[in-house]
Amino acid sequence: MLLIGNGHLITRSAANPFISDGAVVIEGKTIKAVGTTKQLKEDYPQAEFIDAQGGIIMPGFVNMHNHIYSTFARGLAIKGYHPKDFSDILEGQWFRLDNELDNDMTKASGRVAYLDSIKNGVTTMFDHQASYGEVDGSLDALSEAADEMGVRTCLCYEVSDRNGADQMKAAVAENVRFIKAAAKRKDDMQHAMFGLHASFTLSDDTLAYCKANLPAGIGFHVHIAEGMADVYDSLKRTGQPVVNRLFEAGILGKQTLAGHCIHIGPAEMQILADTDTMVVTNPESNMGNAVGTPAAIKMLNDYHIMMGLGTDGFTNDITESYKFANLIHKDHLADPNAGWTEVPEMLFNNNPKMANRYFDTKLGVLEPDAAGDVIVLDYNAPTPITKDNYNMHILFGMNGGNVRDTIIAGTVRMKDYQVQGVDVAEVYADAQVQAQRLWHKIND
Template sequence: MLLIGNGNLITRQKEKAFIKNGAVAIEGTTVTEVGTTADLQQKYPDAEFIDANDGVIMPGFINMHNHIYSSFARGLSINGYHPKNFMDILAGQWFKLDSKMDNQTTYHSGRVAYLDSIKNGVTTMFDHQASYGEIAGSLDRLSQAADEFGVRTCLCYEVSDRHGEKQAQQAIDENSRFIKEVAKRTDDMQYAMMGMHAAFTLSDETITKAREVTPENVGFHIHVAEDLADVQDSLHKYNKPIINRLFDLGILGSKTMLGHCIYINPHEMKLIKDTDTMVVTNPESNMGNAVGCPPVLRMFNEFAILCGLGTDGYTNDITESYKVGNIIHKHHLADPNAGWSEIPTMLFENNATMANRYFKTKLGVLEAGAAADVIVLDYYAPTPMTENNFNSHILFGMNGKDVRDTIINGEVKMRNREVVGVDQGEVYAHAREEAQKLWNRING
């Protein structure tokens, strides 16, 4: 048994969300009990004790939308790259990068991303892969990296027509094969979705092919209306908004996740709600790509759409997304109250609800029977921390680098900032080597 205590415990339970000098007891892969440190130490005197030293104990973070393949874009300079808009960014950087990714690159990018997730307290990650330099087997390499580091993950491959019909079919086949493969697992650590790039790079025929091989209990992970060009493409080619098109093609539903949704109208929002489809917003990426601010607060408040938070490959530290999500809507709406309650709800409640549409063990909360995904942060509050203000302490006082201990599925993955059983020097050395090879292929 493992006992983590002597800290400010944020449980995320409805009735007992915060326990001063709290502790969480873990047996196997799930939480046994939460309570005060004194009570649980008395009850479980033989448990291995992790001392939070007056820091913060809380459920591990969940990242609902990431791009592991972006790991090797850090520091990349592409000859002649000078984007004027989002389409230039895609064509000039991301499509060039993913077209040169092979399975070796994919594997090492996965090792870096999952290691970085552990170090930033992210215990569950939904990823959207693209590696058109080598499609077949690419999800296996990410799965291998996830197993190596022990991070919960839900994977998919980005189907797109941009490289032609043959590679679009290969992408569908890779998703379909991996969906079947991961369904054989019994450990509740990996799942799969049918990945799609965006409506403007997908024909109706390709979407239909993908839908026809996707089981009913599996949804789609697709970018929607990240830029006006996507909207204009749908209206011009199909004479209908993107969400209407996806609805007509049978893509929407409770297991489907739509990324961004920056330029959608109220009718589309109602379709999303009526089909119980999920939306994930990525504020840092949106600002970095200069694509605009999504109407996610309207989706959240007016339409009660299940909205979550992701990083979109911009970072593996989702506390950054919390901070930027808090201010982007205030700035955009000139309203100091905007996003104050909605953004933490997305990160700390909705992300868990969304993830549990795939993972069976209850995530995002510390209570009996929930997943033993726990993080400890070195954070010493300069002001009182209570059940009414702990989100403010996270927002203004913490980031991923404060994470000291990470426990996933009951296993200690990082202890005192040392990742257990991992030679970080080896991981980063191989990563730099593979990144250089990738850069050479891109600029060669």
């Protein structure tokens, strides 16, 4: 039994969202009690005490869209690579990179990404894998990395026609195989979706093939209208917008997660709303790829779409995405009031709700029977922290580097900035070896 106390407790519970000198008790994998530090110490004197030292105690973050395979792109220089638009970025970097990834590289990148998640307080990650250098078993490699680090994860493999029919079918088979394997687990630490790249790399026949092979109760994880190439392709090929095309193919729905949705119109937004399709926005990645800003505020407020926040492989520190989302929507709409409430709703409320369409244990809140996923941030506030302003303290005063302790499913994964039970030096040494292998394969 763990008792984390002596801090500003942000529970995200509607009944009692904030306790100034709060504490949380974890028994097994879930939360037993929430209250004041004094009261819980008296009620549970036998519990191991983790002292927040006046910092912030809150639920672990959920990252709803990531690309672990991008881990080894950091610092990579590709000969002759000078992209002019998003299509050039995909073809010149990402497709070349994932075409060379094998399972050893995939596992090494996964170990780093999940380790980095722990360091940044991300306790649940939804990932979208592509490694056409070795498809079969690639999700197992990520699964093993997640188990080693103890991070909750939901995995899928990116189906695409870009490398021909054989590899498309291999990607479908990898999704189906891992979905069945994940369903046999009883620990609620790993689940699976069915990954699709994007409409413009998927034929009608491939979409039908994916739909025919989709296991019951599972949705798709797909990129929608991230760049204009996706829009033009759908209009040219089918005479209809991307969302309409995917709707007719049976891809949308409550269990489906749509990434980006930048270049879509009101009718498409209505389809996403009517099908209860989840949408995740990724501000840093969108800015880096110069693809534009989605109408996320409009989708959230006017269409009541379940909007979430992801990092899209740009970082594993989702507090960065929080900060960038707050700024990009103000800038995009020329409205200083934009994003103050909407972005926190995406990150702190909707991300856990979206994740709970796959995970059974309640996420993103500190209350009895919810997941024992708790983080402690080392933060000395220069101004009072209250029930009305704690999101502003997170926005302007904290980032992943403030995370001192990370507890996932009741197990301490990082304490006093030290990751527990993991040879961190070995993880990074192995990553260096695998990254060098990948870089040589790309540039040789």
